[in-house]
Amino acid sequence: MMTLAPYACSPDTSRGRRYDEAPPENRTQFQRDRDRIVHCNAFRLLEYKTQVFVNHEGDLFRTRLTHSLEVAQIARTLARNLGLNEDLIEAISLAHDLGHTPFGHAGQDELNACLRELAPEAGGFEHNLQSLRIVDELEERYAAFNGLNLCFETREGILKHCSLKVARQLGAVGERFLDRLQPSLEAQIANLADEIAYNNHDVDDGLRSGLITLNQLRQVEIFSTHHARVCRDHPNLEDRRAIAETVRAMINTLVLDLSATTLANLQGAAPASVDDVRRSAPMAAFSASIRRQADELKAFLLENLYRHYRVIRMTSKARRIVRDLFVAFMNDPRLLAQDHRRDDAVEQARAIADYIAGMTDRFAVREHQQLFRVGS
Numbered sequence: 001m002m003t004l005a006p007y008a009c010s011p012d013t014s015r016g017r018r019y020d021e022a023p024p025e026n027r028t029q030f031q032r033d034r035d036r037i038v039h040c041n042a043f044r045l046l047e048y049k050t051q052v053f054v055n056h057e058g059d060l061f062r063t064r065l066t067h068s069l070e071v072a073q074i075a076r077t078l079a080r081n082l083g084l085n086e087d088l089i090e091a092i093s094l095a096h097d098l099g100h101t102p103f104g105h106a107g108q109d110e111l112n113a114c115l116r117e118l119a120p121e122a123g124g125f126e127h128n129l130q131s132l133r134i135v136d137e138l139e140e141r142y143a144a145f146n147g148l149n150l151c152f153e154t155r156e157g158i159l160k161h162c163s164l165k166v167a168r169q170l171g172a173v174g175e176r177f178l179d180r181l182q183p184s185l186e187a188q189i190a191n192l193a194d195e196i197a198y199n200n201h202d203v204d205d206g207l208r209s210g211l212i213t214l215n216q217l218r219q220v221e222i223f224s225t226h227h228a229r230v231c232r233d234h235p236n237l238e239d240r241r242a243i244a245e246t247v248r249a250m251i252n253t254l255v256l257d258l259s260a261t262t263l264a265n266l267q268g269a270a271p272a273s274v275d276d277v278r279r280s281a282p283m284a285a286f287s288a289s290i291r292r293q294a295d296e297l298k299a300f301l302l303e304n305l306y307r308h309y310r311v312i313r314m315t316s317k318a319r320r321i322v323r324d325l326f327v328a329f330m331n332d333p334r335l336l337a338q339d340h341r342r343d344d345a346v347e348q349a350r351a352i353a354d355y356i357a358g359m360t361d362r363f364a365v366r367e368h369q370q371l372f373r374v375g376s
């Protein structure tokens with residue numbers, strides 16, 4: 001175990017769990033959190049949830065599960081470079097996408113729209129908040145409490161953003177939004193590790209799918225710089241390998257830059273504790289030049305991959321499935337198994353949202369067929 005920097009989160013000074021528990025015997029508090037996340041139901045469901053490509057589109061594409069593992073791997077490297085807590089950053093990374101609906105962002109947006117139209121008093125839907133809800137409320141594995149009863153620091157890292165209205169209802173974990181404070185460095189770095197992971201694997205998956213091409217990507221600085229070098233160093237390399245080499249070089253560049261820039265910021269601000277980190281401006285950052293290049297790549301992916309007509313066709317179908325399910329259950333909650341029934345109308349709407357959000361892509365498709373296809 002590396003020595004923790006003074007600005008890292010230490011399990012010994014954790015702000016604790018919502019329900020008191022005896023300390024773990026052979027692990028730290030944050031290791032226990034990570035282990036609880038790996039063992040929970042929502043974590044296993046990530047295997048069958050869309051990242052960009054729907055689960056059945058091909059076995060080689062990233063899913064939410066493999067994405068979360070990539071985020072954890074990148075984040076742990078960064079944590080070790082920076083003297084941060086690896087166990088905590090791993091826990092945050094593995095949990096960060098637990099609240100995603102089936103069909104990725106399209107599913108979330110439609111579920112949010114449905115709730116706002118049909119049950120405005122219930123509040124909307126947001127995947128980040130749902131991740132927290134899963135670990136705080138929805139997992140049913142422990143005799144003494146709902147949820148996983150994770151440490152404050154893990155929950156703080158999971159809740160990347162939230163409205164002031166919601167923050168007021170969340171207790172301790174919402175306070176930083178009201179007080180305009182930063183989360184721990186572990187949380188800040190996990191967030192940027194997420195960005196490194198998805199930008200790079202979406203390049204890889206995008207090329208594999210044929211929705212974007214090498215020619216297009218050669219117009220993007222960070223890609224073209226590394227790709228040109230790879231092709232120069234290895235003439236006659238087949239495209240597949242050149243792409244893999246380019247992606248790993250991009251990840252490496254981003255990780256090294258994030259590490260160096262953050263370290264320089266830390267040396268400047270010299271925080272002596274996590275509380276200093278919370279009171280300072282954000283310290284985890286890329287250099288200006290790499291930030292600009294990463295933004296260029298992001299903008300490229302948005303325009304050419306996420307808004308590709310074949311992706312839009314998939315997301316429009318996904319939206320219809322989510323809406324059909326939500327409306328059908330709202331109109332007649334008797335279609336739901338007893339577990340998902342509530343007496344109160346607002347609670348019922350929320351329970352329906354939880355049920356749909358918890359579905360994998362394929363389960364949602366199957367449920368839709370069962371409800372709507374005559375003869376099934």
Ligand code: MG
Pocket residue numbers: 067071096097194198
């Ligand atoms: Mg993510």
